[in-house]
Amino acid sequence: MPLFVKARSFLRNLFSTRRVEVDLDQEVHAHLELLTEENMRAGMPPKEAQRAARIELGGIEQVKEQVREERIGNWLHSVISDCRYGIRQLRKNPSFTAVAVMTLALGIGANTAMFSMVYGVVLRPLPFKDAGRLYTLWERNARMGYEQNPPAAGNFRDWRDHNRVFEQMAAFNSTQTFNLAGNSSPERVDGAAVSPELFALLGVSPLIGRAFSSQEDQLGQNRVVLLSYELWQRRFNANPSIVGKPITLDGSNSTVIGVMPLGFHFPGDTGTVLNIFTAPAAQLWVPLALTPKAWSERSSHYLEVIGRLKPGVTPSQAQTEMNSIEDQLVKEYPRDYIGSDVNLVPLHAQVVGSVRSVLLVLFGAVAFVLLIGCANVANLLLARATSRRREVAIRTALGASRSRLVRQLVTESLALAIAGGVLGVLIAAWGISALKLILPDNFPRTADIHMDGSALLFTTLASVATGLIFGLAPAFRASSTDVTKSLKEGDRGTEGFGRNRLRSVLVISQVALAVILLIGTGLMLHSFVRLLQVDPGFKPDHLLTMEISLPDARYPNSQKASFFSLLLEHLRALPEVQSAGAIGHLPLGGDIESYDMEVEGRAKLPNEYANPSCHVVMPGYFEAIKLPLVEGRYFGMRDSSDSPHVLIINDVVAHNVFPRESPIGKRLQLGFNGFTGEIVGVVRHTSHLTLDYAPVEEVYMPYLQAPFWGTMALTIRTASAPLALSRPVREMILALDKDQPVSKIRTMDDVMGASVAALRFRTLLLGLFGLAALLLGGIGIYGVMSYSVSQRTREFGMRIALGADLAQILRLVIAHGLKLTLSGVLIGVAGGLALTRFLRSLLFSISAADPLTFASVALLLTLVAMVACYIPARRATKIDPMIALRYE
Amino acid sequence: MNSEPTTLLQGTLDLLILKSLVTGEMHGLGVSRRIQQITGGTFVVKPGSLFPALHRMEEEGWISSFWGDSENNRRAKYYRLTKAGRKQLEVETTRWGRISWAIAQALEAS
Numbered sequence: 001m002p003l004f005v006k007a008r009s010f011l012r013n014l015f016s017t018r019r020v021e022v023d024l025d026q027e028v029h030a031h032l033e034l035l036t037e038e039n040m041r042a043g044m045p046p047k048e049a050q051r052a053a054r055i056e057l058g059g060i061e062q063v064k065e066q067v068r069e070e071r072i073g074n075w076l077h078s079v080i081s082d083c084r085y086g087i088r089q090l091r092k093n094p095s096f097t098a099v100a101v102m103t104l105a106l107g108i109g110a111n112t113a114m115f116s117m118v119y120g121v122v123l124r125p126l127p128f129k130d131a132g133r134l135y136t137l138w139e140r141n142a143r144m145g146y147e148q149n150p151p152a153a154g155n156f157r158d159w160r161d162h163n164r165v166f167e168q169m170a171a172f173n174s175t176q177t178f179n180l181a182g183n184s185s186p187e188r189v190d191g192a193a194v195s196p197e198l199f200a201l202l203g204v205s206p207l208i209g210r211a212f213s214s215q216e217d218q219l220g221q222n223r224v225v226l227l228s229y230e231l232w233q234r235r236f237n238a239n240p241s242i243v244g245k246p247i248t249l250d251g252s253n254s255t256v257i258g259v260m261p262l263g264f265h266f267p268g269d270t271g272t273v274l275n276i277f278t279a280p281a282a283q284l285w286v287p288l289a290l291t292p293k294a295w296s297e298r299s300s301h302y303l304e305v306i307g308r309l310k311p312g313v314t315p316s317q318a319q320t321e322m323n324s325i326e327d328q329l330v331k332e333y334p335r336d337y338i339g340s341d342v343n344l345v346p347l348h349a350q351v352v353g354s355v356r357s358v359l360l361v362l363f364g365a366v367a368f369v370l371l372i373g374c375a376n377v378a379n380l381l382l383a384r385a386t387s388r389r390r391e392v393a394i395r396t397a398l399g400a401s402r403s404r405l406v407r408q409l410v411t412e413s414l415a416l417a418i419a420g421g422v423l424g425v426l427i428a429a430w431g432i433s434a435l436k437l438i439l440p441d442n443f444p445r446t447a448d449i450h451m452d453g454s455a456l457l458f459t460t461l462a463s464v465a466t467g468l469i470f471g472l473a474p475a476f477r478a479s480s481t482d483v484t485k486s487l488k489e490g491d492r493g494t495e496g497f498g499r500n501r502l503r504s505v506l507v508i509s510q511v512a513l514a515v516i517l518l519i520g521t522g523l524m525l526h527s528f529v530r531l532l533q534v535d536p537g538f539k540p541d542h543l544l545t546m547e548i549s550l551p552d553a554r555y556p557n558s559q560k561a562s563f564f565s566l567l568l569e570h571l572r573a574l575p576e577v578q579s580a581g582a583i584g585h586l587p588l589g590g591d592i593e594s595y596d597m598e599v600e601g602r603a604k605l606p607n608e609y610a611n612p613s614c615h616v617v618m619p620g621y622f623e624a625i626k627l628p629l630v631e632g633r634y635f636g637m638r639d640s641s642d643s644p645h646v647l648i649i650n651d652v653v654a655h656n657v658f659p660r661e662s663p664i665g666k667r668l669q670l671g672f673n674g675f676t677g678e679i680v681g682v683v684r685h686t687s688h689l690t691l692d693y694a695p696v697e698e699v700y701m702p703y704l705q706a707p708f709w710g711t712m713a714l715t716i717r718t719a720s721a722p723l724a725l726s727r728p729v730r731e732m733i734l735a736l737d738k739d740q741p742v743s744k745i746r747t748m749d750d751v752m753g754a755s756v757a758a759l760r761f762r763t764l765l766l767g768l769f770g771l772a773a774l775l776l777g778g779i780g781i782y783g784v785m786s787y788s789v790s791q792r793t794r795e796f797g798m799r800i801a802l803g804a805d806l807a808q809i810l811r812l813v814i815a816h817g818l819k820l821t822l823s824g825v826l827i828g829v830a831g832g833l834a835l836t837r838f839l840r841s842l843l844f845s846i847s848a849a850d851p852l853t854f855a856s857v858a859l860l861l862t863l864v865a866m867v868a869c870y871i872p873a874r875r876a877t878k879i880d881p882m883i884a885l886r887y888e
Numbered sequence: 889m890n891s892e893p894t895t896l897l898q899g900t901l902d903l904l905i906l907k908s909l910v911t912g913e914m915h916g917l918g919v920s921r922r923i924q925q926i927t928g929g930t931f932v933v934k935p936g937s938l939f940p941a942l943h944r945m946e947e948e949g950w951i952s953s954f955w956g957d958s959e960n961n962r963r964a965k966y967y968r969l970t971k972a973g974r975k976q977l978e979v980e981t982t983r984w985g986r987i988s989w990a991i992a993q994a995l996e997a998s
Contacts, residue, residue, distance in 0.1 A: 005947070005948070005949030005972075006947060006948065006949065009946070009947040010947075024943075026963075026965075027939070028935070030915075030962065030963055030964045030965065031917055031935060031939075031964075033962060034915065034916075034917045034958065034962065034964060035917060037960060037962070038917070056935070057935050058934060058935060058936050062936060063935050063939055066936050066939065066940045067939045067940045067943050069940070070940035070941075070943055071943065071944075071947065072947045
């Protein structure tokens with residue numbers, strides 16, 4: 001078959017449209033004349049002959065249209081002309097177009113922003129070599145409720161040396177911070193101490209310089225450091241010759257051996273352990289070098305472990321192998337606190353596990369908003385279709401087939417949706433930056449959230465899908481117009497039952513979707529309020545906190561205590577300071593350290609009671625945070641390093657360990673450097689981990705007697721605004737030691753705020769989506785009711801003329817609106833019951849089927865619907881019967 | 889007149905048009921009348937079917953068109969078979985022969 005003939009026709013159809021059309025027109029007219037002539041030859045009078053010819057032809061335009069539909073490339077041609085026509089139509093109706101495009105732009109934009117988040121955080125593979133084979137390993141103790149306890153150093157060594165399932169295994173301590181001193185001002189930098197093989201295990205090598213060698217985890221050879229790209233840029237001016245030079249880290253020299261690539265911050269972005277602890281993004285790395293004693297430790301749990309599975313080994317094989325090693329350990333060290341088995345978590349699940357469900361719920365919610373928006377636009381289109389019936393009828397009369405009309409109307413919808421999509425991309429770009437502002441600090445992979453090719457692809461698909469969703473039904477409705485009737489009735493005409501039903505279906509589904517979404521919002525909001533109402537046990541107002549970390553190199557343990565004693569003494573002299581103290585880990589700061597505990601002279605405690613979280617505090621701490629004393633006394637300056645060791649326990653320990661006796665005077669022995677002391681007081685429990693965590697056992701030791709670590713958080717109760725004091729306090733610290741950095745200067749209210757940030761984030765977003773749904777739903781009801789009132793103008797006029805009073809008219813309209821709304825509410829409540837169970841893990845102290853929430857949402861939507869109906873109902877009562885009856 | 893263009897089998901119209909053009913070039917009305925004549929009035933091809941078919945076949949390259957004068961000196965668009973068209977006519981004829989034979993067999997079978 002001559003292909004070039006086809007190609008030539010295609011091009012001619014596409015580009016010489018006018019010539020092709022003129023040719024066709026002349027051909028059809030010539031045909032008509034030939035027919036007329038034939039008829040006249042058969043003896044008809046000229047008029048008759050012409051009429052008969054026209055009848056036989058069957059309509060010039062119809063024939064032409066049929067020819068057009070057969071042409072090669074007709075689809076492309078008609079798409080182009082449909083687009084042109086559609087855009088012209090949209091421009092003729094700027095207000096309709098603006099409302100529709102804005103609705104769609106907001107919906108598509110919000111969806112694109114959420115998609116970028118889901119894609120960046122959940123779907124995009126982790127930036128490590130063959131990341132699917134990476135697992136984090138934890139000690140699990142089902143009996144004590146621990147799912148992810150970091151293993152003790154000795155246990156890790158046995159895991160690493162005895163297993164045959166992992167290619168490599170590395171440990172890291174992610175909680176390290178370093179004092180970086182040098183030419184510019186001293187600062188605190190987050191970092192990690194890591195096994196030398198960690199980088200090879202992840203498949204990441206330094207940008208410049210080298211990674212740690214296998215000997216550099218030996219004490220004495222470990223004074224080497226790797227810098228993050230960002231730290232190198234910021235602090236060292238991106239100077240490559242820094243490699244090989246010494247820097248001052250925690251008061252002594254370390255040699256920089258390399259710089260890691262941009263964006264590498266492991267163990268930052270490795271997710272949340274136990275929903276509590278999130279490793280900060282590392283700015284520098286040092287080798288994990290432990291003393292032989294530390295390596296033999298079995299009860300002190302602080303190392304995190306990552307392993308690369310050997311090819312061909314399944315996770316369950318690995319699980320079996322690791323559990324058998326752990327069993328061996330438990331048998332070998334019965335007195336140590338060792339997990340009952342090993343918990344293997346895929347690295348990806350570890351990183352995104354806690355936020356995966358949150359993001360999917362939010363993504364679902366925002367999709368609902370878009371669907372509700374679609375329903376609104378579909379309603380607008382339906383209303384417009386009614387006023388365009390005449391146009392549709394004329395086009396049908398001129399030979400447009402139904403499919404041709406549907407195509408034309410859908411093209412118009414697609415043009416709307418694509419305009420919405422283009423604007424939506426801008427809104428999404430803005431929305432993503434806004435989202436990043438409200439993301440909680442410990443949200444994983446925030447750097448991976450941005451607009452990219454996949455987000456644009458999503459927007460395109462979403463726009464097309466949206467256009468079809470809101471465009472198809474109205475297009476089919478509009479194209480099924482009865483030609484004769486429409487032409488006779490003109491533009492106004494009453495519309496059929498079917499179209500009203502479609503409208504009702506749209507409004508009902510809109511209300512149902514809004515109800516489901518609002519129920520989710522309501523549950524989340526309730527959780528949030530309840531979380532804020534949890535009594536943390538202390539008074540967070542008027543509290544200034546900041547962290548000071550004294551490096552071992554310059555401060556031997558004895559001097560650490562005297563530094564803080566001196567500092568607190570100076571602080572208390574400030575007139576604005578009411579009381580001041582310090583603690584190792586701030587309450588609600590997200591950190592916890594647990595050690596084993598025994599009552600001296602008694603049998604070993606049951607495991608679940610024998611692992612309190614331990615704190616060191618300076619005198620004045622309890623007074624500063626106003627933690628009430630239950631029994632005994634607080635610490636004082638008399639509890640110094642050379643006086644008898646003392647302890648304070650919380651009421652949970654008192655209840656668990658000393659249920660029927662006073663704990664005062666009893667002696668406890670702790671795994672915390674073997675600290676042993678006498679209980680002198682009992683305080684109330686605090687929410688030390690997070691507000692939604694059940695109270696745990698806590699034991700406090702005086703820092704003066706146990707100055708085993710250098711990092712302390714000051715707690716200063718002030719008479720006035722706490723942050724105003726941060727400057728004098730800082731100056732006071734620098735006066736004591738000019739190289740001593742201060743970090744995390746915050747009020748206690750901020751610390752509490754940060755601890756609820758995750759819930760606040762999802763509550764805020766769901767709240768926004770819920771509000772949008774409520775608004776769009778209200779607008780939808782309003783639109784349909786106004787339309788219905790204008791359609792029924794004549795009926796209402798008649799009723800008024802026949803003596804119906806205004807209240808009756810009002811009732812009539814509102815009853816109609818309420819019927820639609822209540823159907824939607826019912827479906828929505830049923831849908832809510834089915835869907836809210838996906839929220840269960842995100843809720844706090846509220847049932848996913850909380851009747852109060854369901855009822856208030858139903859009521860709220862009904863009220864909004866009443867308001868939305870009231871305005872058109874008022875309009876109905878103002879109808880002048882005289883005008884209405886004349887109204888065609 | 890009994891006209892049943894809608895019941896024409898797919899491809900049958902093409903065959904009839906090709907066949908009617910074998911004797912020489914013809915305008916649309918001519919094709920229509922010729923088909924009516926050679927089918928003994930069984931098929932009357934209406935312009936709504938005829939023109940789309942003619943244009944499609946022209947795009948396929950089976951027929952070509954030119955403007956000429958009719959017997960009464962009216963301008964009309966004429967169609968003639970191309971080489972490809974003659975070949976297509978053979979193909980269609982064979983195909984049609986096969987179909988009608990098969991249908992006849994089927995109907996005669998008891």
